[in-house]
Amino acid sequence: MGFFAIKAIDEKQQEPELDDWKLEFLGKRRPLGSKPLEKKKPEKSRLLGDSDSMDWCVRARKVALKSIEDRGMARVMENMVSHNVDHLRSAVGMLGDGMFEEKKKETMETFIQRLSQFSGQPSDRKKEVNLNRMVVDAQTAQEVLEVVSEMIVSVGKGLSPSPLSPLNLATAIHRIAKNMEKVSMMETRRLAFARQREMSMLIGIAMTALPECSAQGISNIAWALSKIGGDLLYMTEMDRVAEISMAKVGEFNSQNVANVAGAFASMRHSAPELFVELSKRASEIIHTFHPQELAQLLWAFAFLNEPANHLLEALDNIYKDQDQFQCSSIRGSLSHDEAGIANSEGLNPLILRFNRDQLGNIAWSYTVLGEMDRKFFFNVWKTLQNFEEERITDQYREDVMFASQVYLANQCLKVEYSHLQLSLRSDVEEKIARAGRTRRFNQKVTSSFQKEVARLLFSTGLEWVREYELDVYTLDAALIDKKVALEIDGPTHFSRNSGVPLGNTVLKRRYVAASGWNPVSVPHQEWEELEGSVEQEEYLRQILKDYVG
Incomplete structure (x- = not known):
């Protein structure tokens, strides 16, 4: 294969009128049928500053175009560059039933794995310290994320060694949560923040690097995830934290033990x-x-x-x-x-x-x-x-x-x-x-689930009393003469991943039983599996049959 002789083109000279495919190749016109692109602030990297300017890219394309024409390959390139919108739509349409989204997810995971490979390489202490300082100095959660996202882009472009050390990853996630706490950020805003693409990438990279984190790093990440996602997000991530914590629990100090346990409980x-x-x-x-x-x-x-x-x-x-x-x-x-x-x-x-x-x-x-x-x-x-x-x-x-x-x-x-x-x-x-x-x-807030169960309860003809007070507790519904205490237990009464009752729910049942009553529970999970009022009424009859005859 021969080598192209590249020489600079004087940009000030008059350029001849070009065909459509050539304009597309040079980036001077949009592909046929495409929508105008929204203006987006270009991603900048202070570490790869020279690569941010695209002038060299345009010049290189012009040189390449001239060489293509000189070699008689213009027709081949025209077929490659010409944009067939119908063909593209057809190809994307074949990726139905979520396959296109799955492909995007796989691409994201591949990128995260690629970034994580740099963690095993020799480190650059100065770059790591500089990144850590920028993360700590950032005043808001968004600023922290922007600093780290910029570094992720740089590493993706080839920056090596990567400053994305386990310490810096843990620090970044921890500082994001700290800054959220500092301004008492509302839950809806925290969840929206967590769902950003850049945040998802940061969490994904941190989970891959988790085995290399110190006990303090694991503790900080666990605490931060509980503050950012609450009990609605990061289910698989917390399983990962549990797995790695078990392997390193011998290194935990008292603060690590308390914070990790507290994170799991609050979630x-x-x-x-x-x-x-x-x-x-x-x-x-x-x-x-x-x-x-x-x-x-x-x-x-x-x-x-x-x-x-x-x-x-x-x-x-x-x-x-x-x-x-x-x-x-x-x-x-x-x-x-x-x-x-x-x-x-x-x-x-x-x-x-x-x-x-x-x-x-x-x-x-x-x-x-x-x-x-x-x-x-x-x-x-x-x-x-x-x-x-x-x-x-x-x-x-x-x-x-x-x-x-x-x-x-x-x-x-x-x-x-x-x-x-x-x-x-x-x-x-x-x-x-x-x-x-x-x-x-x-x-007290009465959910639609509780109202639905209560409506069917009263249709049984039994003398139910709603919101019956028993010492320190209020029972959702009670049959006083039969001493039946029925509790309508929503999702927050149970562990989100295993479905087992939480401590306060277990205590209430225990106390009711110790007080001489018969506790009966209608768990949200079981109720959701029932189809229609007929099945629901039969379910209620079955759980009450031992108490009401």
């Missing part, structure tokens, strides 16, 4: 095998946990209704004495220094300084887990009673949440653990109850 994402390992790891480093971390970790186990035997045993063994528990402040979280373990030298006894809300969270967690006969709970409950003289009203959300948790724990102490004789004094209980029962921050 309603069950990971039983991971939580077994988190419980074991927490028991090994229990003396390093700060009060806030303990409260968050116990809440996560309780929320997902995951057993925490190793963790609870360790707490009982390390914190045996009432003197190891202290209280400070009424509302809000303590600073990191204030909330730390008092004895930094590791000398016994270790002291935990809790605030009121942390004590309320822990009391609720032990209540849900059904572990109120534990020594650690006993000490927490006794410490919590020191706040009985504090002014609790229904004017503050923090007061209402705290009162609700304590009221529920106290009721369970009376119903399920009466032998412990730990319930509050009647005057304190009444004060807590008034604040806990307020509807100021707890307006």
